[in-house]
Amino acid sequence: MAEETEGLPPKSDFSAWYNEVIRSAEIMDVRYPVKGLYVWYPFGFALRQHTYTYLRSLLNRDHEECLFPLLIPETSLATEGEHVKGFEDEVYWVTHGGLSPLDVKLALRPTSETAIYPMYSLWVRSHADLPLKLYQVVNTFRYETKHTRPLIRLREITSFMESHTVHTDWDDANKQVEYELGLSLEFYKTLGVPVIISKRPDWDKFPGADFTMAIDAVMPDGRTLQIGTVHHLGSHFSKAFNITYEDINGEQQFASQTCFGISERCIAAVIGVHGDDKGLVLPATVAPTQVVIIPIIVGKRGEEILSAVKVLEEELKGAGLRVKTDTRDMRPGAKYYHWELHGVPLRVELGPRDLDAGQLVCVNRLGVKTTIPRENAAESVARLLQEAHDKILEKAENNLEAHIKNAASVEEANAMLEGNVVAVHWCGDKACADKLEELTNSALLGTEVRSQYITDDEGCCVICGKPGRKAIIGRSY
């Protein structure tokens, strides 16, 4: 597939590092001849599979998976005014069937509210049908005009998990918002990616929502990456699409709704947050290969080593681990570099010395070497994987903490903004936000911030001096 070159750009040159690691670690091939569309390599696809299998398992606790069509008639897309306005400049249109122009143009879904809700209107009849909680994992299309980037800014989002729920009232929907934020936290904790949750300012919320809660990761260059959103839709869409139910008193009521999305940006976050100068660092939870076994074949004992390695592989697989044995005809060192580039959490070496001593040499992706007894190897290996995971999460948390600053004034914020996310007090007025953004050359990302590194206390707006709450500002992808 993709060929490796010796040495990546240093991760401190994040943009160059990211492009090169995406290619040489075989996540995606960016050479597909349409702007903003990329090809998943088998290795990248396997990473996606493991990640989304886990995401599905979380959702399946209280949602059901379903699948809606890709094409949305113009008439449905236009049903909710605010929503269509928010997306009109980035919709791809299907205008012809063969050579005949279509009477009603069909949109490639930029998101699926307007595909799903006409059906919800048919499905929801009574309070007994509620809550209704469905999700799907699909591709969506957005005609991005900004600089596209694999996994981060795409014209075809290939892996959009979107959840759409319907509730009897606003409060019940709000509980769902909190529940889904909790799910997101659990998901990202498993990926070892620490996040900041905040409420997007009104002018930046999802078109047609009451409010939007956003989940952001911080990339190594200090720019934030929005890796999840949960929207409280109130009854905007239920009124537009006539999603009503009969309540216990026999009266028709408009339902309240939420939607929630996570895309392949979650994989960009894993890559960006954990990777190092040698390449990917994958958490064992989603790594396509968790353990790679390298036979050290020296002199005449090759056969003996290979059969010992085979037994070990079966034993580890039997314990439920994803194991690969690298028997290629290469120097061991070349294999080490290869698997480090691919982020494999643990390498197990087995050579003549180990065979004689009844031991295995294990090296985790952070470079820590441990010698374990060959007896009960699966148990020891599982423990080492867990330790490695704890370590990368800890590293990621320390890194996030280092990139979050609290500032008491615009001057202080400006001094800290290079490579960081900064928290300041803000009164909530749009005019002050505009001024703050202008003075700091950054964007106001959100308020009502939930992060262990930011205290959401009261204070004076750094622009006007009126009382306000913390808001985070920074540059984002």
Place this chain on the structure above:
RNA sequence: GGGGCAGUAGGGUAGCCUGGUCCAUCCUAGAGCGUUUGGGACGCUUUGACCCCAGUUCGAAUCUGGGCUGCCCCA
């Protein structure tokens, strides 16, 4: 949204300014054979490229225009 730069084997590059010296340089990778294998092996043989479309010219990788694609910087 605005500006800049670039496109040469699978990846990275030299050549471009000043058209002919180029059946295009070097590194890496791929294929075959052999010797090797505890941190990127070596030898021999071999495969493979000037983004697309026009134009200028006796002649274009090189100059001009357009398209497509990529990257960087600023808002």
